[in-house]
Amino acid sequence: MNNFTYSKASTVQDAVNRVQQGPEAKFVAGGTNLIDLMKYHVITTDALIDVNHVEGYHAIEARGEGGIRLGAFMTNAKTAYHPIIEQQYPLLSRAILAGASAQIRNMATNGGNLLQRTRCYYFYDVNTPCNKREPGSGCSAIGGYNRIMAILGASESCIAVFPSDMCVALAALEAKVNISGPHGDRSLAFTDFHRLPGNTPDIDNNLSHGEIITSIDLPSKGFSDNYSYLKLRDRNSYAFALVSVATALELEDGIVRESRIALGGVAHKPWRSAEGEAFLQGKEATKENFTRVAEIILTGAAGYQYNSFKIELAKRAIVRNCMMALNPETQLPGAQPSR
């Protein structure tokens, strides 16, 4: 690790000011991703600005217009176990608890979760070419061991996936990300926050250097009656999703009034399909219809040497998870498939 300075920011403004001191200056929250990346020399920094002691944004607040505001500096664990989240946004709680381990969730923050980097093996190994780490150097994964890589929205420069579970639920719940920066405050719809790789896989999202995430807004609709999170992975806990699905349904007499289906582990951002969700609207909540939605959502999916299985897997996972959402109590700990 290089030498770097470390300082604690006291307010959001203070944090924003401090991070202007140089292009390499970085915020650190839980440190569960950033510190690893520094140890692997994937990220170098000359100044770390600790945001854990910033005034405000450590709690959940009710918003005037309905819905709630999640503080960016609150931990993933506190968020998942908060009674409001458990009761009104259980999909979010389930998704968070499907991620990482108890120890990591106790450190990880909501802001940091949105900004975690991909788990592509090559990205973490500085001795291999990687366009995301070193633009223009090439992509080792395309012709390499790509079992964990993307099947949707990938590009010729990068086929990495965004690994978060929490963000899959946030995408389904249509959250909003609140940002402060040197030029004032702004908000981004969740689907506009993360990016597809295109020709610039080094840019994961639309946050600019110098900007800080202060909070995440959730609309009042929490889909607490019909929701489910399913995560498929190589072991029952403490592994990233090969495919995950967040489903939120609004039903009326067995008819789907509104549906949200977001996929994790398949693309450079949580994946939603407007066509798929539109198809389901007004249809009966049946396995047949869920199967058709799955086909629509996976339209255009493409696999590489080792990951083509994800296409069929994602389809089946969507169907199962929609079925689970009809009876949310069939969900098992660890977001495992229902019995």
Next chain:
Amino acid sequence: MSLTASIGQPISRLEGNLKVTGAAKYSGDYNVAGLLYGHVINSTITKGKIAQISTVKAKALPGVIQVFTHENRPSLAWFNQMYADMDAPPGSPFRPLYDGEIRYNGQPIGLVVAETFELARYAATLVEVLYENETFSTNLEENVADAHTPALGLATMLKPPPPKPTGDFETAFAESFAQVTADYSHGTEHHNPLELFATTTIYEGDGKLTIYDKTQGTVNSQLYVGNVFGLKYKDVRVISPFVGGAFGSGLRPQYQLFMSVMASLELKRSVRVTLDRSQMFTFGHRPPTLQSTRFGADKDGKITAMNHSAIAETSRFEDYTEVVVNWSHMLYPAPNTLMEYKLVNLDVYSPLDMRSPGGSTGLHAIESTMDELAYKLNIDPLQLRLINYSDRDESLDRPYSSKELKQCFLQGAEKFGWANRNPEPGSMRNGNKLIGHGMATGIWEANHLPAKAEMIITKEGKLKVNSAVTDIGTGTMTIMAQIAADEFGLSVEDVVFSYGDSKKPFAPIQGGSFTTSTVGSAIKAAGKALRKKLLKKAGLMDNSAFRGVPISEVIFDNGYIILKNDPEVSVSLRDIILANKGKEIKTNNLSVPNVFKLKKYSRAAHSAVFVEVEVDQELGVVNVTRALTVVAAGRIINPKTARSQILGGMVWSISKALREETIVDHGLGKYMNQNLGEYHIPVHADIHDLDVIFVEENDTIINELGTKGVGEIGLVGMPPAIANAIYHATGKRINQFPIHFDSLL
């Protein structure tokens, strides 16, 4: 009052408290004033040469003491066999920093020594290396055409080559009523014990070194250091009191030992070198292996022909071998057999014994082939094993010293409820889950090597036992204290077992499930000698009732020698010591197995394993919901530590069958998941109901203790039992480990 015997008691590990409270010191925990820290630099290419290596920037940092590379290393032993340790396979061992050749990815190419660990690690990033790349190959499958018969060497003693063919396999197979042909594939695995490899070398002056090393053999490390650095063995003391798991990775001296000693001798300072987790992927691994089987049987299920062939990876510098194909004929008495084992040299480091080496690979192929054969014949898989049961080892044409495998089958089937199984694949289900029951047999050889032990009755009348052996976390210390206690009718609290020190009496490397038999026998031999000596000393005391009394007429109990036919007459060990002018009384004995007697028998531990899996029908997700291992391993010294060994093997079986793999990018020639986040071993949520039964097995031939060892037997039978259960659940035979859920879609 007579004490109950310690052997057979489920005593908790004597060092458990030290370990769980953090008080136990491991080799990287010994601090001395002025200690320096080394960080190893590893090659980032797979094959070629170092064209240029510049250490100027690293050395310029204040606090950096030296950077060692092949260019400035001290002169070392020139003869490469001086690098051969007690576990070295045939070939020429890798010599760290010997020259600028790169032989594998991650090869150590330099050592930065600095005043702090962090500084050394940072300085290592400033060392600039220019390589000349050469073409390489790490892919076993693509190079099977180059397979050769392994070179023979010393290691062949414990790892015999495949037995000679018997009968006429091809004809018998062609004519057999039922035939099964199958291919199996296993990838690379890395040991990854929790404790990282570390060596702290204390520079004592006068050419003397005290070395705290993570190892499974203190004497092995001592010899290696002596040979490589030209030191007298007596000036090199290697200590390894606690080992945080090793699983075979400590059977050979690893490069942190070399680096730490080299720097210490050159700088005349004490130096510690600790490897990080990714560096644990830069030495030794379980080799990828490709196997094929052809089994033929008559219509009653009697196996008439067996062919088992394996091709495994090794490095370009050593012919590392495993016993993969020898097991089927030890289990099943087929008259026509053909066993073949070959190696392919690739640009990787030499493989290294990893828990149940060879057995966990070979038994998968054998026992899944047996399952397939049972289905072909429409015979219950357990019944097929019974039809082909033998008390003899037909591969060597001799009887077993003992074999209670049949009891394992019967007790296991009863407890598991095997009879309730509907044999039809896919016939048992529960909602979305298909349920499968599978079983398999395990076998592991019971070896016994020479060792010494020293036994002392101290001034306080307590018993002290000394051996160089390590305790790799298996409970060795505890069971040795139990064995020693019973020699004198003492309680375990009155015994001090000192170990893990090359200065103490010789013990071989700890592995292969032979430690209990080997060191236990040495303790028994020493106990016998010391009892005689004590009785003689007792006879020399004034007015002694023990004068001239033969050893068979006395018993040792609770600190006293007592006359058998007059228990009123006794003398305390303390009084004997007093009469010995307060001096301790000791013996030092070598125990050598009775090779003459033993070679008439085959000796092995056996197991029967029963497994229940649940497989999600649509999504392929597999859970091992229930597993039972029934073991026949001779006498069990401590049921608690023995059970833990088997449970550990069962967890590892789940890992091997379903989780664990080192991901290799053959284009880069390197391992890609060099951390425990991506190298998947089971988590708690993967482990459900596990149970262990030890059946009674009385073996009067094997050694005086009647023990066979339980270190490996837990990991040989269960992986195929899992694969067989998955077949039963789904009707799919997946012969490639690990079985990922996506292969079941």
